[in-house]
Structures are given as C-alpha cells and as structure tokens.
Amino acid sequence: MTEDEDADPVGEIHPPARDPQEAFRAIAERVGLVEPGAALDLRLLEFANGVVDLCATIADPYGDEESGGNAGENIRAELYD
Secondary structure, three states: OOOOOOOOOOOOOOOOOOOHHHHHHHHHHHOOOOOOOOOOOHHHHHHHHHHHHHHHHHHOOOEEHHHOEEHHHHHHHHHOO
C-alpha cells in the first residue's frame, strides 16, 4: 500500500485529541483520587498542569519549526487546560 501524504502530511500539527480536563479526570479516577464522574478540584487541575509543564519543558529542545515546532509545544497544545 502506498503512503498518502495528503491524508497525513509530514509536519502537520493535529488538533488536540481530547479534552485535557477529561483526560486528567480519567487518570484521577483510575488511581482513586476522585469518584467516578466527579469533577476535579482546582488543586488537582493545577497539579496536572504542572506535570504537563514539566514534561513539555523537558521536551522543548526536540524538533524544529520546519517540521511543525518542537515536542514541548505539541505537549502543551494537547494537554494544557
């Protein structure tokens, strides 16, 4: 099968795959920090955003503008709430 570059061009930045707050809530639910379906309080959201920033800062040196930015920018675009 031939690759279709028009369907997924190299360097294209895709829109966020999910709602960051929902992703954080699902993790918090899975590890028992919140009851199923419960909303996250501000402290948990701030913690989650802090982890996102830490990961993105580590990834900042990787990538370049010609290929769509760096890994840190992509992490922030996907997961900053």
